[in-house]
Amino acid sequence: MSYQPSELRLQREAARRRASRRSTLIAILSTVVIGTVLTIAVTGAPGFKAVRQSFFSWHYATTAFPHVLSGLWLNLRVMVIASLLSFILGLLIAVARTSHSPVLYPLRILATTYTDIFRGLPLLLVLYLVGFGIPGLGFTWLTNSAVILGTVSLILTYSAYMGEVIRAGIEAVNPAQRMAARALGLTPTQTQRHVVLPQALRKVTPALLNDLISLQKDSGLISVLGAIDAIRAAQIDASQSFNFTPYVVAGALFVSLTIPLTRFTDWLSNKQDRARVQQGQW
Amino acid sequence: MNRKKLGTAVTLAALLGSISFGISATSASAATLPTLTPGVLTIGTDDPAYTPWFDNNNPSDGKGFESAVAYAVAKQLGFPASKVKWVHASFNSVIQPGKKAFDFDINEVSITPDRAKAVDFSTGYYDVAQALITTTKSKIAKAKTIADLANAKLGASVGSTSYSTITDVIKPKTKPSVFDTNDLATAALKNGQIDGLVLDLPTAFYVAGAELSNGLIVGQFAPKAGSDQFGLVLTKGSALTKSVSAAVNALRANGTLKALATKWLASVGGAPVLK
Numbered sequence: 001m002s003y004q005p006s007e008l009r010l011q012r013e014a015a016r017r018r019a020s021r022r023s024t025l026i027a028i029l030s031t032v033v034i035g036t037v038l039t040i041a042v043t044g045a046p047g048f049k050a051v052r053q054s055f056f057s058w059h060y061a062t063t064a065f066p067h068v069l070s071g072l073w074l075n076l077r078v079m080v081i082a083s084l085l086s087f088i089l090g091l092l093i094a095v096a097r098t099s100h101s102p103v104l105y106p107l108r109i110l111a112t113t114y115t116d117i118f119r120g121l122p123l124l125l126v127l128y129l130v131g132f133g134i135p136g137l138g139f140t141w142l143t144n145s146a147v148i149l150g151t152v153s154l155i156l157t158y159s160a161y162m163g164e165v166i167r168a169g170i171e172a173v174n175p176a177q178r179m180a181a182r183a184l185g186l187t188p189t190q191t192q193r194h195v196v197l198p199q200a201l202r203k204v205t206p207a208l209l210n211d212l213i214s215l216q217k218d219s220g221l222i223s224v225l226g227a228i229d230a231i232r233a234a235q236i237d238a239s240q241s242f243n244f245t246p247y248v249v250a251g252a253l254f255v256s257l258t259i260p261l262t263r264f265t266d267w268l269s270n271k272q273d274r275a276r277v278q279q280g281q282w
Numbered sequence: 283m284n285r286k287k288l289g290t291a292v293t294l295a296a297l298l299g300s301i302s303f304g305i306s307a308t309s310a311s312a313a314t315l316p317t318l319t320p321g322v323l324t325i326g327t328d329d330p331a332y333t334p335w336f337d338n339n340n341p342s343d344g345k346g347f348e349s350a351v352a353y354a355v356a357k358q359l360g361f362p363a364s365k366v367k368w369v370h371a372s373f374n375s376v377i378q379p380g381k382k383a384f385d386f387d388i389n390e391v392s393i394t395p396d397r398a399k400a401v402d403f404s405t406g407y408y409d410v411a412q413a414l415i416t417t418t419k420s421k422i423a424k425a426k427t428i429a430d431l432a433n434a435k436l437g438a439s440v441g442s443t444s445y446s447t448i449t450d451v452i453k454p455k456t457k458p459s460v461f462d463t464n465d466l467a468t469a470a471l472k473n474g475q476i477d478g479l480v481l482d483l484p485t486a487f488y489v490a491g492a493e494l495s496n497g498l499i500v501g502q503f504a505p506k507a508g509s510d511q512f513g514l515v516l517t518k519g520s521a522l523t524k525s526v527s528a529a530v531n532a533l534r535a536n537g538t539l540k541a542l543a544t545k546w547l548a549s550v551g552g553a554p555v556l557k
Contacts, residue, residue, distance in 0.1 A: 050379035050518070054400060132466070135473035144475045146459060226437060226459030226470055236460060239441035242377040242400035 057245045064237040064246035071233035072253050078147065078219045078229075082154040083212050089155060090162030095192065097163070098170045111163070118160035123221055126153045131225035150222025158215050165207045169200035206269040213258050213265075230254070315359060316521045317385050323361040325352050326371030326384030332464060334488050334546055335390055341368045347484070347546035348388045351407050354538050355386075355514070358529035373441050376515050377401065386514040386526055390482065392443045393513040402523040404530045406511025407539055412447040413486035413502040413553055416478040417471060417494060425500050428452055428556050435459065437467045437476035443510055444480040451503055452480075468493055484547040501556035 005013075042048060096104065096111040118126065130153040135144035143149070173196050181191040201208075223232035230253060234246035318324045327348070330339045337345035344353050344363065356366045369384050376387050377400060386404065393403045414436070416422050422434045431452050437459040438444035448458045459476050461467035468489055471479045481489060483502050490497035514530065516523050533539050 047380045054377075054379040132469050132473060135475050136469075138473075144473060146470075146475065223460070224462055224466065226461055226467075226475065228457060228460055232440070232460055235440050236445060238377070239373065240394070240396065240446065242397040244378075 053243075055244045055248055057243055060237070060241055060243045060245035061249050064234060064249050067233040067237055068230050068246060068250045068253060071228055071230035072250075072257075074147065074227060074229045075216070075219045076257075078151050078154065078222060079212075079216045082151050082158060082219065083215050085155045086158035086162050086211075086215070087208070089159035090164075090166055091197075093159060093163030094166035094170055095197075097167050115160045115163055118156050119164065121157070123153065123157045123218060124224065126157055127221060127224055129153075130156070131222075146222065146225035146227040150225050150227060154215065154219065154222065158211060158218075161211050162208060165204050165211065166200065168207075169204035170196060172203050173199045202272070206265050206272075209261065209265040209268070213261055216257060216261075217254060315525060318383075319367070322365050322367050323356050323359065324367045324369055324384045325356070326369050326376065326382070326387035327352075327389045328372055329370045330463075330465075331389070332485065332488075333492070334484050342366070345546075347408070347542055348390070350542045350546060351533070351539065352388050354533050354542065355407075355526065355529045358532055359525060379518075382517045385520075385522055386516050388514055390442075390485075390512055391515050393511050394443075401518050402516040402520050403513035404516070404523065404527045405534075406513050407530050407533070408512040408543065410510050410512055411483045411502045411504075412444055412451075412480055412510070413483040414452075414478050414480050414500040414556070415471070415486045415490045415494075415497055416500055417474075418496040418498055419474070420477050422477050422500060423498060426554075426556075428503075431478070431500075431556075434477040435475075436478050436480060437461060437470055438480045439464050439467050442482070444482065447480050447503055464489065483553065486553075487547075499553045502553040504555050504557070 045051075093111045093115060096107045097115070099108060127150060131146060131149045134142065134149060177195055177199065178191055181195040182188070186194065220229045220231040223229045223235075228236070230250045231247075234250040237246040238244055315323075325341070327336070327341050331341050331346075331348075332339075333346060335346050335348040337343060337349065341349050341352070344350055353363055353366065356363070371382070371384055371387050371389070373389075375383065376389065376391070377397075379400070390410075391397075391403075392410065393406055397403070414422075414431070422431055425431055425434075428451070431454055433456065434454050435456045435458070436448050436452065436454055438448055439461050445458065445460060448454065459467075459470065461470065464481065464485065467476070467479050470476045472494065478500060479489070486499055486502075490499050514526055516526065530539075
């Protein structure tokens with residue numbers, strides 16, 4: 001005999017369907033009402049025409065687009081190089097900070113001081129110090145390129161951030177792992193390389209990607225040293241025409257870069273959560 | 283009297299007021315002008331306000347060319363110096379849409395047709411030329427023509443027509459550097475990060491003479507047709523634009539603008555014109 005749901009169960013399911021239909025209806029209705037109210041409120045504002053003209057002008061958007069795009073190319077290159085080098089430097093700092101050997105004590109102190117300083121200093125200040133201070137020293141063999149010095153400043157700041165994130169990852173690896181690896185005969189270096197770091201980095205990947213997104217936006221700050229990035233290109237156009245549309249263009253381009261990265265971060269952390277649930281770690 | 287009649291009377295009075303204001307626009311008196319705060323003229327400028335346009339970053343002392351012009355315009359409109367209030371207005375707050383926090387802004391803003399779509403300008407109060415400065419150590423220190431600048435890395439500050447002078451007139455092979463302020467651009471010139479810096483001529487004289495120990499003016503650029511003029515900035519469609527323009531015109535006609543320029547920007551002669 002096939003399964004026959006009870007009368008009570010059928011009633012319960014019908015009630016659930018009714019409730020679900022009702023809440024969908026209410027959701028649609030409230031979205032429409034709020035949407036209409038917002039549209040009327042914004043488009044009906046006395047200054048709407050002026051705001052639309054100065055922020056969403058098609059004419060200025062098309063003239064600014066190529067300039068902003070060529071600026072964005074600089075942002076991208078700076079971001080890729082700065083994120084790679086920040087990661088490597090951050091990894092070294094994290095390993096130094098979590099080391100226990102007494103011989104490495106000076107290195108530990110150095111890494112801690114570095115992190116304290118560059119995590120605390122506002123990026124803009126680092127940019128001024130490095131970008132205008134170093135060339136001011138007058139070494140002829142040293143570059144005075146705004147792009148290179150700006151990238152160095154980004155690396156100084158972001159390696160401190162990433163170092164802290166990676167350190168948290170290393171500390172989150174269960175000490176038993178390290179002991180087990182040592183008991184199996186792995187040297188401390190091998191333990192670090194094959195047991196601790198792989199687990200640590202996997203734990204903090206979403207956090208590191210978050211730093212990457214933030215770095216992507218902050219790459220624009222090097223424009224204070226004279227380099228023309230996407231935002232600066234937009235600013236130049238905006239100041240020529242007194243129209244803010246170029247900023248909106250730059251914003252849209254930045255968002256279109258960030259969204260894939262954000263979705264990837266989400267996907268990755270979801271995957272990890274699922275894996276953890278399956279392993280029964282929760 | 284009932285409410286409706288009162289309303290009509292008020293409207294009528296306002297209408298009469300605006301008509302009489304329209305007629306007396308040229309000889310406006312402070313009381314009838316629709317300023318932000320009645321009886322007070324609110325003038326905006328950026329902070330810091332640069333020499334020689336202002337003095338000691340203090341717009342309210344009447345020293346420096348633009349401060350002096352602002353007070354002369356105020357006087358022409360019927361506001362004594364005590365009725366002038368200065369407010370800080372950043373570049374972005376000057377170009378934003380909508381009502382501004384000042385009656386007019388004076389901050390070396392060049393009049394262009396594109397900009398005039400977003401804000402109102404008074405007639406020009408100063409004809410400005412762009413100039414190139416450098417240091418004696420620089421490779422362009424001896425440049426005589428625009429062609430000599432082809433390989434130079436030049437800088438300008440953002441929001442200035444100096445930048446378009448580089449891109450439209452000099453057209454060097456290297457991409458120019460653009461800075462937030464003249465101070466940062468000057469620092470880059472001192473460090474040798476840029477070979478030369480384009481500024482408006484009076485600022486160029488000030489920076490080359492007072493801020494750089496080894497500064498020199500390479501030359502100025504012949505103004506384009508319909509030359510570059512500084513104008514006062516007002517809210518788009520401001521009721522004051524006509525009166526302010528009339529005041530500037532009167533000051534030009536009676537020689538005040540020229541006298542003030544001679545007084546505050548005296549040293550501006552004598553820079554060779556680069557071709």
